[in-house]
Amino acid sequence: MEKVEKPKRQHILESAAILFRDKGYSATSMRDLARAVGLQASSLYNHIESKEKLLQEICLANALKFLSMMEKVEAMDIPVAAKVEQLLRLHIRTAIQDVTSVTSFNDEWRHLGEPYLSDFKDMRRDYEQRFIHILRQGIEAGEIRAQEPQVVLYTLFSSLRWLYDWFQPGRRLSAPDVEEEILNLLFYGLRCSSELDSESV
Amino acid sequence: MEKVEKPKRQHILESAAILFRDKGYSATSMRDLARAVGLQASSLYNHIESKEKLLQEICLANALKFLSMMEKVEAMDIPVAAKVEQLLRLHIRTAIQDVTSVTSFNDEWRHLGEPYLSDFKDMRRDYEQRFIHILRQGIEAGEIRAQEPQVVLYTLFSSLRWLYDWFQPGRRLSAPDVEEEILNLLFYGLRCSSELDSESV
DNA sequence: CCTACCGATCGGTAGG
DNA sequence: CCTACCGATCGGTAGG
Numbered sequence: 001m002e003k004v005e006k007p008k009r010q011h012i013l014e015s016a017a018i019l020f021r022d023k024g025y026s027a028t029s030m031r032d033l034a035r036a037v038g039l040q041a042s043s044l045y046n047h048i049e050s051k052e053k054l055l056q057e058i059c060l061a062n063a064l065k066f067l068s069m070m071e072k073v074e075a076m077d078i079p080v081a082a083k084v085e086q087l088l089r090l091h092i093r094t095a096i097q098d099v100t101s102v103t104s105f106n107d108e109w110r111h112l113g114e115p116y117l118s119d120f121k122d123m124r125r126d127y128e129q130r131f132i133h134i135l136r137q138g139i140e141a142g143e144i145r146a147q148e149p150q151v152v153l154y155t156l157f158s159s160l161r162w163l164y165d166w167f168q169p170g171r172r173l174s175a176p177d178v179e180e181e182i183l184n185l186l187f188y189g190l191r192c193s194s195e196l197d198s199e200s201v
Numbered sequence: 202m203e204k205v206e207k208p209k210r211q212h213i214l215e216s217a218a219i220l221f222r223d224k225g226y227s228a229t230s231m232r233d234l235a236r237a238v239g240l241q242a243s244s245l246y247n248h249i250e251s252k253e254k255l256l257q258e259i260c261l262a263n264a265l266k267f268l269s270m271m272e273k274v275e276a277m278d279i280p281v282a283a284k285v286e287q288l289l290r291l292h293i294r295t296a297i298q299d300v301t302s303v304t305s306f307n308d309e310w311r312h313l314g315e316p317y318l319s320d321f322k323d324m325r326r327d328y329e330q331r332f333i334h335i336l337r338q339g340i341e342a343g344e345i346r347a348q349e350p351q352v353v354l355y356t357l358f359s360s361l362r363w364l365y366d367w368f369q370p371g372r373r374l375s376a377p378d379v380e381e382e383i384l385n386l387l388f389y390g391l392r393c394s395s396e397l398d399s400e401s402v
Numbered sequence: 403c404c405t406a407c408c409g410a411t412c413g414g415t416a417g418g
Numbered sequence: 419c420c421t422a423c424c425g426a427t428c429g430g431t432a433g434g
Contacts, residue, residue, distance in 0.1 A: 084391065
């Protein structure tokens with residue numbers, strides 16, 4: 001078998017991400033992972049260091065990806081609302097396309113040990129603060145509805161966190177269609193714009 | 202110790218819900234739970250049948266609660282948009298007040314064994330279908346923006362799923378304040394209503 | 403409600 | 419990359 005070198009480590013990492021997503025980090029055993037990649041459990045350790053190292057790598061890669069996108073968006077010379085839109089599109093596309101992102105964002109990062117847990121939380125907090133800064137600018141510019149930025153931020157993030165779970169590529173709507181639908185809902189809301197409003201604040 | 206009978210079983214159930222929420226079902230050991238309620242692990246079994254039975258009970262109780270609320274709302278003689286509002290308020294309040302709800306709704310139900318897993322999924326699907334029916338009525342009545350109901354439903358549910366995680370009662374906003382802010386965002390969207398829109402569909 | 407203990411499974415290592 | 423195996427911990431039971 002002297003074929004071209006395969007990125008076996010990458011294969012293991014992605015298989016792990018899928019298992020972590022479907023069963024959770026704790027409920028995924030190294031024997032599960034070994035079966036998924038066609039090895040004995042002990043053989044995994046020729047490619048990786050430990051179970052937790054897999055989680056660390058997944059979480060770190062995703063945190064860096066989002067911070068890097070934030071940097072690009074901050075530098076763009078476009079209206080603030082368009083920056084928010086760009087970031088939301090990134091969240092939507094990542095949720096749909098990248099299996100590792102779910103592990104990192106939804107819940108499994110909490111199983112990281114120190115100091116990786118603190119590092120991850122710091123990066124996440126940094127990202128959130130910069131997103132909130134953009135929201136504030138949008139409110140000042142009159143582009144974004146005046147609401148508590150923190151509530152808005154977390155509600156937006158949250159609204160996209162389970163996208164991977166309910167979106168099925170084969171269904172009625174394509175990925176780009178779903179992207180437009182979600183953005184439309186988040187930017188313009190449930191209410192028909194023709195309605196007069198007399199309730200809910 | 203002949204004090205009034207305490208609902209010990211209930212105490213165990215709630216402690217379990219908190220642990221399942223914070224660490225996940227799989228990462229929570231019966232010894233963790235025993236420590237939380239001040240018993241030896243083996244003594245738990247005088248009050249409960251098994252670890253999975255705890256999860257079953259939590260998930261079933263919450264599924265029944267939401268279906269019962271759905272029944273009430275369906276019977277109300279109010280505009281459709283107000284029905285949606287009522288249901289969303291229930292989701293928000295439950296997320297904030299009931300520790301068991303998180304376990305049931307966010308992720309841990311997937312660790313149920315059969316036939317409980319299928320039962321739970323059926324009840325959830327029933328609830329979702331009835332919610333979608335209300336959304337369709339709202340769209341027909343011109344009260345709700347015409348969008349794919351399934352995308353709307355899942356995005357709404359998702360947006361409230363992590364509320365328990367970021368809402369801290371002591372912070373700047375009270376629970377009722379946050380409730381109004383979220384409803385406002387979901388019903389009217391991010392955009393300032395004065396803005397003219399030329400992008401995003 | 404405790405002590406004592408069960409078989410099963412966990413993440414991981416030794417050695418080749 | 420495998421076989422063989424480690425100590426630790428798991429959910430749960432026996433017996434009192």
